[in-house]
Amino acid sequence: MPSFHWTPTWIRKTDFCTRRFTPDYFLNQPGGDRPIDIIYIGRINKMKNSLKIASFVKKLNLKTVFIGFYQGGEDSYYQEFLDVVNSSDNINYINGTGIRNADFWGTSQREISEYLKQSKVYIHGCVNEGESRSIHEAFLSGCILLIPKNMKGGGLDYYNQLNYSLYEDDTIYVSLIEAINKSKYFRDLPESHSKLLDSNSIALFKDKVKSLLPDIDKSEDGWDTEKLNLKLCAHYLNIPWYKEGSVTADIYTSESLQTFLSYNCIE
Numbered sequence: 001m002p003s004f005h006w007t008p009t010w011i012r013k014t015d016f017c018t019r020r021f022t023p024d025y026f027l028n029q030p031g032g033d034r035p036i037d038i039i040y041i042g043r044i045n046k047m048k049n050s051l052k053i054a055s056f057v058k059k060l061n062l063k064t065v066f067i068g069f070y071q072g073g074e075d076s077y078y079q080e081f082l083d084v085v086n087s088s089d090n091i092n093y094i095n096g097t098g099i100r101n102a103d104f105w106g107t108s109q110r111e112i113s114e115y116l117k118q119s120k121v122y123i124h125g126c127v128n129e130g131e132s133r134s135i136h137e138a139f140l141s142g143c144i145l146l147i148p149k150n151m152k153g154g155g156l157d158y159y160n161q162l163n164y165s166l167y168e169d170d171t172i173y174v175s176l177i178e179a180i181n182k183s184k185y186f187r188d189l190p191e192s193h194s195k196l197l198d199s200n201s202i203a204l205f206k207d208k209v210k211s212l213l214p215d216i217d218k219s220e221d222g223w224d225t226e227k228l229n230l231k232l233c234a235h236y237l238n239i240p241w242y243k244e245g246s247v248t249a250d251i252y253t254s255e256s257l258q259t260f261l262s263y264n265c266i267e
Helices: 008-014 050-058 075-086 109-117 133-140 169-182 191-196 198-212 254-265
Strands: 036-043 064-069 091-095 119-123 144-148 164-167
Touching: 036 050, 036 109, 036 133, 050 064, 050 075, 050 091, 064 109, 075 091, 109 119, 109 133, 119 133, 119 169, 133 144, 133 191, 144 169, 164 169, 191 198, 198 254
Parallel strands: 036 064, 036 119, 064 091, 119 144, 144 164
Antiparallel strands: none
């Protein structure tokens, strides 16, 4: 069987990764009210600059929603974050573990999609990213993306001036106002957005698997391709294709792909 490298670099080159399988219900439709000015979705920690973002939006009279997930290990930082959001009249903090119908980090994808489609601006604090699944969910949901200008990784792969505003620490206020103003007008997403929807990607994924694993059952009986956006190359490390010492559970070889498929996709 051929060997291949499903690393973050390989992922971005081929664009076959978790963001490629975003459920279609994330897709924005024209019209509809967006009462939330700013939304943040992600882990609460120093790497994500959660406290810095909370401290900034606290100063503004803009309705902000944080959907956050704390994994432990930074208790004093998390407490500082809680002190900021709990003392703010314009920030609503939703503990992600409390959302019903859990899919990932205790949250429901469908409910997150509804929050995004009610939000004007999605703000992202982390500079070092992989393929940036959450950014592209917000992109499909019609949010203006407020992203660090010096971001490394896949968060700027679909950058365009209509849907993005880039910020630096000393220009974040100006960039936010720019993003709010952009949100007043419905924008058709670039044609390339269709690549991010699972309805367009699953058939391509199956073809890719068959080409890499020629002995696989071509009938596709027993294939389970639900929620590939959560299964592919995610942060779960207690799975059988995880390579010891790796940061994430990337798929490195055709053998690890077979293990992944047996565990997640093929009964």
